[in-house]
Amino acid sequence: MALTAYAIIRLRNLFAVVILSGIFSLLAALLYVLLTAVDVAFTEASVGAGISTLLMLATLSITSEYEKKPAHSAVLPILIVVVTGAALIYGTLDMPLYGAADAPANLHLIPRFIEQSGTEIGIPNIVTSILASYRGYDTLGETVVIFTAAIGVLVLLGRGHNRWRPGMRKSVTPEDREEEV
Amino acid sequence: MNNHSVLRVVSKFMIPYILLFALYVQFHGDFGPGGGFQAGVIFAAAFILYGLIYGIENARKVLPATATRILLALGVILYAGVGFAGIYFGGNYLDYNVLAATATGGQHLGIFLVEFGVGTTVAATMVTIFFVFSGQDF
Known part of the structure; x- marks a missing residue:
């Protein structure tokens, strides 16, 4: 990698x-x-x-x-990246080891999800039941984010296509497009 | 890409299986890895492959711009609608327990519908973004 x-x-x-x-x-x-x-x-x-x-x-x-070749030197960006990376690695030193049974994440909600979701939701895939049911609001928000992304792209690039006003497409002439490009 | 006969034949052969796999991921997400998000992306990939090989104009004949725009909104409406159905049947917003006779049955139905909504929106979004980027006028 x-x-x-x-x-x-x-x-x-x-x-x-x-x-x-x-x-x-x-x-x-x-x-x-x-x-x-x-x-x-x-x-x-x-x-x-x-x-x-x-x-x-x-x-x-x-x-x-x-x-294009970059116009200015890369010393400052490299410095920022190195400092940020060092800070992040320093932060991971305090994290519990991978798979440690006494990690906070494994003690608080996870045992409840693993033990209860079978009877509460009745779906074998715990990830799905967390995503769609316990964290239903989050997933709704994510769906809206994706929807917003599509709307944004349509507003920026998908100009002129309108079923109820078909004439709009013709208003974008090749000359207009070249000016915009 | 009209002259690449190998690509055309192979993609024509592959696209039904891609769509089938997407549907499998969509409706099998309760039991194995996967769900609406991944299924939507795979479903969109089939249409994008068609658009790459046969041209955006032909792909737009299969899936017109109006259809993707409607599907885009329909997925979010379905998700939010399931939430309101929870209120209608006497629970909280996005509470699936009240949707069916038993609590687990309601959870099954709610998760199924919600994942379907996610899949619809994601597939329509990916198709829209790709077609708009590469076609510019579609």
């Missing part, structure tokens, strides 16, 4: 960068499988490696394939 990330930073060919970020997502999905988080791995593989790579490729077909 570190190798892929380094290659993504160094390469100027955006097509290769998009494909490499897809590979990065697939490796992350494998990592989640190793941590036995199958639902998360499934999402990462389908969304991170699949759809977002596709969307990036679609964007590339509109813009150019090569990145």
